[in-house]
Amino acid sequence: MRIVVLADTHMPKKAKVLPAELIQNLEESDQILHLGDWQSLDLFDELQKFAPVDGVAGNVDSEDVISRLGYQKILTFNDFRFGLVHGHQGKGPTTEDRARNTFRDEQLDAILFGHSHIPVLKERHNITLFNPGSPTDKRRQSHFSFGIIDLSTTTTICFQHIFF
Template identity: 25%
Template sequence: MEYLVVSDTHGRIEKVIKYARSRNFAGIIHAGDYYRDGIALGAELGIPVFAVHGNCDGVWNGIEEELLELNGIKIFLTHGHLYYVKHDLKQIAEKAAQLKVDLAVFGHSHVPIFTELNGVRLLNPGSPERPREEQRGSLAVLKMEAKSFTADLIYL
């Protein structure tokens, strides 16, 4: 089972749609900036969406954090700005460990990463349209099988 993981689309979802149409994703995980892009992607592709809003989503009463369980994998979904992920990953790793999740998915820094810290895996898909520190935009594919998972960072 595969999930498309994106963040920081900032109103530009064309490349994501083009990539996603070539695959058979079970759903989309959108880590904010812009929440409405996650909803639009799900509608366009006809698949479920799990999304949170980020610091650029304006004032609204949406979800800032969500706990998911997909295929037996516990996931903490947040944009990341509340955990200062542009500076280091310590706070988000600590929060994920407190929540006893297997994976924390976040965005905000626009820098793709899949790593482990404090016994928790951390996944930031980067940004498909506004990359930092990379030459190309990015997203991620989360691959799950019977309570195990891996992620691939995809450069567009």
């Protein structure tokens, strides 16, 4: 199973169309997860043309995005549990801390978050923390980015960033 992970697309403010590098991977995906700052549900509808879509709302999202997706959720794929959150709410001095604290009482394999636009892949307290960065608003980063999660079996997760 291949999951494309996005965050902080800020469409249509930061981009009018999805980048070609992203589209190529969306066409090969089995699932798409977006970690907030969509801005509107138009992007949700566009992404559904490629694969099933789920995600959470972020701090700049419209009320319709918030009411449809909420700010946090836990999803299971191939027996792996993923916590999804944008990372702008809660307690903690950093986005990573806020994301981790959102799920502090949960048994998860990974926490997927956005908000900072900074790609992250690290282990913390036996949980993978993964921020895909942004495919449309790199801010101070050298490259645009998004994430791929490959679940080849019920025992193997492979996380990677795609930089362009």
